[in-house]
Amino acid sequence: MFNGALRGLRAIALEVLYNLRGFFGTFGAGQLFFLQILVNLPYALARPRLVVKQVYVAGVQSLVVIMLAGLFVGMVLALQAHNTLSRFGAEDTIGMVAALGLVRELGPVVTALLFAGRAGTALSSEIGLMRATDQLSGMEMMAVDPIKRVVGPRFLGGVIAVPILTVIFSAMGILGAWLEGVVILGVDEGVFWSQMQAQVELREDVMSGVIKSVFFGVAASLLAVFEGYNCVPTAEGVGRATTRAVVHTSLTVLVLNFMLTAWLLGGN
């Protein structure tokens, strides 16, 4: 009985150590891989067709998920804000509360997490399968560098798509807040928009969200292609790489979000 518990604890500790080692190992190797992609980016830019295709795969195909999620996040923000603020007779400010929350935090973060789930997994399993079926080695045999031809355009497509998706998410969220607050709960429309416009600053709020989303786009795309490219070339390896891509991207985005917020707020 006691022995069994000890063995269980040991298994958990080993798992934690394994994950930590994996995370920091990824961190170092990921930076090298990032440099390798950056050096080869001019090649991807010289073939815009490939990049456009990847913006389509990463962006357009995530659009419905992002728009629906944004709409409902905005609606629930307005509902919660109304529920609490109406106790103080301040339900006029729900537009402002929802807009600030969406533009500064929820827009960039939730978009990045959804992107990791919707497009990041597709990227890493696609590249992982190319690795497992020796397509990448085949390219190398034909003197085509897979980093230039496969990884670069996919990375760039993700980097371009995430900020656009973020802006669309925030806009949909604010429309959702308007729908819930003004149309359903009956907050005065003029006050809704005027309070929002009075409190939301273009540079400090809207632009800080866009800056965050650029960083998240780089992190999410990089981790997705990295995990796929470096997967163990078996069916199980591809599955594991896909899981790791989502887990590492989510963690990285959340940690990075705190650091970026501290940096962006620290300026004032």
Added chain:
Amino acid sequence: MQQTRAVELGTGLFVFMGILALFFLTTRVSSFDSQVGAEGYELTARFDQVGTLKERAPVSISGVPIGRVTDIEFDSERLEAVVTMRISSRYDRIPEDSDASILTSGILGGQYIGLQPGGSDDYFGDGDEISFTQSAVVLEQLISKYLFSQGSGGE
């Protein structure tokens, strides 16, 4: 080829949507839009103090919203704030001796203009000025007034 066209078109549309969303965020969410109901007639009113009254704030009579504030400016000759508001043409029989005051909704709520109907048989028309106005109450002034009255009463 056909599919490449579709992909390119879709991507272009996607980028366009992004620009549209950014435009929405910059103009509608973080600054003023000038499209406040073009119908109705305009009234102006002069106040010593408008407090935190904002453009697009509602104008109401007996608690019913009848229009919106469209413009707030400072008249540097008469040293007063000039508030322009647009009243819906449905409410065209407001006595011209009505008075306007700046009121607050709730503790944290925004400020609005409340009209108190007068008894005149003449009504406001487009471009008229409300002559009887009552300024916004500023909390600091209220407190200092109270403190000074306490001080003088004690002596």
